[in-house]
Amino acid sequence: MTDTIRLAGVGKTYDGEHGPVRAIRDVSFAVDPGEFVTVVGPSGSGKSTAFRIIAGLETATEGAVEVGDEPVTGPGPDRGMVFQDDALFPWRTVAGNVRYGLEEVGPPPDTTVGGRVDHCLSLVGLADAADQYPRELSGGMRQRAGIARALAVDPPILLMDEPFASVDARTKATLHRELLSIWQETQKTILFVTHDIEEAVYLSDRIVVFSEGPGTVVDVIDGPPDRPRDKTSEAFRETKGAVLSYFEE
Amino acid sequence: MASETNTTDYLTGGGGFDTDDARTVALQAGALVAFVAVWWVGALVTSQNILPRPPAVARVLVADLASGQVITLVGQSLRHYVPGLLVGSGLGMAVGVLVGWSQTADNTVGTVAQFLRPVPPLAWIPFAVIWFGLTDAGAAFIIAIVAFWINYYNAESGVGSVDPALLEVAQSLGTTTDRRLVRKVVLPSAVPELFTGFRTAAGQAWMVMVAAELLGVPGIGKHLWDAANFLQMDVVMAYMLVIGVLFLLTDRLIKAGQSRVLAWR
Numbered sequence: 001m002t003d004t005i006r007l008a009g010v011g012k013t014y015d016g017e018h019g020p021v022r023a024i025r026d027v028s029f030a031v032d033p034g035e036f037v038t039v040v041g042p043s044g045s046g047k048s049t050a051f052r053i054i055a056g057l058e059t060a061t062e063g064a065v066e067v068g069d070e071p072v073t074g075p076g077p078d079r080g081m082v083f084q085d086d087a088l089f090p091w092r093t094v095a096g097n098v099r100y101g102l103e104e105v106g107p108p109p110d111t112t113v114g115g116r117v118d119h120c121l122s123l124v125g126l127a128d129a130a131d132q133y134p135r136e137l138s139g140g141m142r143q144r145a146g147i148a149r150a151l152a153v154d155p156p157i158l159l160m161d162e163p164f165a166s167v168d169a170r171t172k173a174t175l176h177r178e179l180l181s182i183w184q185e186t187q188k189t190i191l192f193v194t195h196d197i198e199e200a201v202y203l204s205d206r207i208v209v210f211s212e213g214p215g216t217v218v219d220v221i222d223g224p225p226d227r228p229r230d231k232t233s234e235a236f237r238e239t240k241g242a243v244l245s246y247f248e249e
Numbered sequence: 250m251a252s253e254t255n256t257t258d259y260l261t262g263g264g265g266f267d268t269d270d271a272r273t274v275a276l277q278a279g280a281l282v283a284f285v286a287v288w289w290v291g292a293l294v295t296s297q298n299i300l301p302r303p304p305a306v307a308r309v310l311v312a313d314l315a316s317g318q319v320i321t322l323v324g325q326s327l328r329h330y331v332p333g334l335l336v337g338s339g340l341g342m343a344v345g346v347l348v349g350w351s352q353t354a355d356n357t358v359g360t361v362a363q364f365l366r367p368v369p370p371l372a373w374i375p376f377a378v379i380w381f382g383l384t385d386a387g388a389a390f391i392i393a394i395v396a397f398w399i400n401y402y403n404a405e406s407g408v409g410s411v412d413p414a415l416l417e418v419a420q421s422l423g424t425t426t427d428r429r430l431v432r433k434v435v436l437p438s439a440v441p442e443l444f445t446g447f448r449t450a451a452g453q454a455w456m457v458m459v460a461a462e463l464l465g466v467p468g469i470g471k472h473l474w475d476a477a478n479f480l481q482m483d484v485v486m487a488y489m490l491v492i493g494v495l496f497l498l499t500d501r502l503i504k505a506g507q508s509r510v511l512a513w514r
Contacts, residue, residue: 057417075420087414091437091513100433101422133513153422 004068005031005054005157005191011062011214012049022214023049027063029208029217031191033156036183038192038200041210042247050215051161051193055081067157077105080150084162086142088134094145095121095130101153108154120148123182140171147179151186160192164199176202180228197247201240202229209246218246301483309487319491326458326468329385333392333461334454338447341397345404345446346439350431362401370394371460383465391461396450403446407439441514444507451503455496469495 010027013020024046031037041047052058053065056075065072067079075081088097098120102113111119121127124144134142143163150158164172180203183190194200200207201223209219221242224235285303292302313319348359373394381387411434419434462470469488476484 055417055421057420075417077421077423079421081418081421083414083418085414087412087418089415089418089434089437091440093513100419104419104423104429104433135514149418149422 004033004066005189006066007050007054007063008065009063010050010053010060010065012046012053012058013061024210024213024215025062026216027210029220031189033189034187036180036190036192036203036205037208038194038204038206039208039210040194040197040200040243041215042212043195044213045210046213046215047193047195047210048161050210051159051191054191055079055159077101077153078155079157079159080153080155082143082146082150082158082160082163084165086134086139086146088142088145088149090134093131093133094126094137094148097134097145097149098152100149105153116152120152123151123185124148124178138171139167140175143167143175144178147182151182151188155188157189157191160190162194163192165194165196172199177228179203197240197243198231201236201243202231207239207243209243211246298480298482301486305483306486306490309483310490313487322467322469322472322488323491323495326462326470329388329461329466329468330392330454330458332385333389333458334396334451336389337393337396337454338400338450340393341400341450342404342443342446344397345401346408346431346436348401349405349408349439350427350435359405366398370398370457374461374464377461378464385466387464388458388461388466388468392454392457395453395457399450399453400443400446403442403449404439407442407446408435410442411435411438441511444503444511448500448503448507451499452496455492455499459492 007030008028011025012023014023015021027046027050029037039047039050049058053060054067054072056072056079088094089100092100095117098117099113102116107113107116117130118127121130124147126141126144126148129137129141129145134145137145146163147158164175167175176199179190182188192200192203204223206223207221208217209221210216211218219242221239223229224233224239226233226235229236288300289303292300297305310319344358344362347354348362349355370391373391377387377390381390415434415438416430419430424430424433458468459470459473462468463474465471469492473485473488476482476488
């Protein structure tokens with residue numbers, strides 16, 4: 001199997017001001033191709049550290065991280081990234097942002113740069129905002145632009161670090177539905193990090209639960225069986241309760 | 250054109266000279282009139298040699314504008330102002346970006362820079378004379394030194410304040426080499442600071458130009474010093490005003506370019 005994310009015994013210790021600080025320890029889990037997996041945990045559980053290690057932005061001090069059977073050595077266009085603060089290039093228009101990766105690695109086979117930009121913009125519903133600068137967009141639109149930019153180079157994997165944490169509830173619900181439909185259409189593998197349990201239960205095939213720091217995996221819980229998900233269903237409440245049980249004393 | 254409109258909005262939103270707001274224009278005109286009035290009153294109660302009166306200064310300006318003297322002197326000054334500003338700014342930006350980006354360059358070039366930086370630019374005048382003689386190049390050298398430092402520090406801080414998340418995104422989108430990261434991410438995001446540095450340097454360069462022409466290189470500054478030696482204070486004042494206008498024009502011009510290039514802000 002290719003394009004699977006696999007973590008085995010991953011740990012990370014930082015050199016803090018007052019000696020070493022352990023962010024995560026013995027983290028092991030795997031994501032199958034096409035799967036939507038969410039990592040949930042309280043703040044300070046090191047889930048963002050795990051994210052950054054998979055993204056190749058930091059290196060693990062223990063254990064092994066593999067993506068598509070290759071050890072991770074740095075960031076790369078096989079893993080698209082979407083951040084909480086959109087990290088759009090402010091001097092580029094929305095279309096310019098989406099074009100960035102295509103300028104660097106070229107368009108996917110059988111597509112052109114222009115066609116690919118248009119396709120990704122309409123996938124996230126931003127075709128009309130192509131010529132706008134990020135500062136002119138709402139928070140929700142900026143996140144859509146960030147997703148379109150990550151999708152442009154057609155990475156098999158999408159890594160998302162609390163992408164909807166700073167948008168309002170109504171926009172968040174819309175973005176959830178849109179993300180799921182993009183996921184189903186593009187068949188991407190998505191690894192999503194959040195501290196919002198309801199978000200995790202609504203989106204995920206499986207939920208990886210992190211403990212408080214130094215974070216480690218305490219459980220992996222299957223999402224409710226039905227899709228699209230009904231937040232009022234018994235299965236939804238049960239799954240949510242199962243995840244919540246790890247965070248309540 | 251959406252971007253045009255936004256540029257204008259941005260300018261008026263920021264206030265200042267370009268606004269059509271009648272109140273602002275009235276205030277600005279009022280301030281200038283008040284300034285001339287205070288000057289005039291001061292000139293009336295002192296001697297012409299201490300503070301020339303506005304009409305005397307105006308006569309010099311009108312006569313020198315009519316004879317082409319102002320244009321000639323501005324032309325002579327531009328011959329070292331422009332090359333000095335451009336060369337100094339270009340080098341300052343280049344070295345500033347290098348030092349801001351590379352730790353090695355910071356440790357080496359940056360260390361040397363910290364030693365040279367406290368030297369007042371005018372202290373270089375003896376070297377300017379020895380190396381270049383009393384030429385445009387000598388005056389340009391002094392102007393370039395001033396422009397260099399201002400641009401150097403702005404470029405260095407501009408590069409230092411690049412959002413690390415943008416660098417990470419670029420890497421995840423396939424930008425691998427340092428050179429390409431600088432070109433595609435670091436430079437564009439430092440453009441506001443680069444512009445600020447260039448604009449500040451362009452202003453400072455007019456001021457240092459007067460001192461640089463002390464060398465004896467022809468131009469507005471030289472003319473001003475010569476007039477001062479003959480106690481022609483009306484001429485001195487007239488060319489102080491000319492420098493003021495040149496400063497404003499340069500600043501407006503660069504600011505207009507800035508708003509155009511930085512429409513995304």
